[in-house]
Amino acid sequence: MVDLSRRGFFRGKPRPKAEIRPPWALAEVAFVDRCTRCGDCIAGCPQRIIVSGDGAYPTIDFARGECTFCGDCVNKCPSGAISRADNEQVAWLHKAVIGEDCLARRGIECRVCGDFCDTRAIRFPLRPGGTSLAEVETARCTGCGACVAPCPVASISLA
Template sequence: MDAVSLTRRGFLRGRPSRVEPAQRPPWALGEAAFLERCTRCDACLDACPGSILTRGDGGFPKVDFERGECVFCGDCVTQCKSGALFRQEAAAPWALRAAVGSACLALHGVECRVCGEICELSAIRFRPRIGGVALPELDAVSCTGCGACVAPCPAHALTMEKME
């Protein structure tokens, strides 16, 4: 479901913009329940060892993969007293997977394997091909959605996308 941003500036200029909800911390409740329960106390931000949790719109925590990867330690959940983050052992932290965009250097004939080298689970591999550079192949089953591949990409071609 697309959300429309009706900021004052956008409203006055007649340009409402489509915005995706921010990526919430791992094990966050659904967006509506999360926004209702989160007190914006910053305890999860302070607890995050990788400092990838930042304050987003309205002061609510969001994940910034440009700052690093999520190690799924659960410290943010442990510190959340409001119940906006709730870890169930059998549940995945989120339904995110890496996606390679059109800006990928390898797709433009430039040898680059940074994302494959940084991925500890080898979810991004490069298969050799005749007559050109190896192209990235993503194994969505192996990808945990940690985001380790996002920040090191020199072309900013990797994003984390929600799986249906």
């Protein structure tokens, strides 16, 4: 499969903006109340996907990479704004969403996102007489964001 994104095709379109907090963050109101904006989670993320967002509160930028759910940000957070009750607590409920700009929806063969999804959550069911459309099987999607950056038309977001 040719990886168009690595050749620089179809770049330059603005990515949908979404304020996604670090994994295991408290609910938004409690998070904003508790977070001191110290930036320790930003500095401590080995993937460098936590950035300073609106009001200097940390937010995830999947254009920079994926979350490996290593938990380093949780361990660095001194305030408890991101905290994990136990190893069973899911990091978040975000799921990948394929947008209208998806090349397959425009009749162009592209399966780049599927190639980057370790859990095989993105499928391309056969469509008689047409290009297979990308579909996210939400039960398999961990919300890792690995499919976001490689999409050549920036059509994937996390919701």
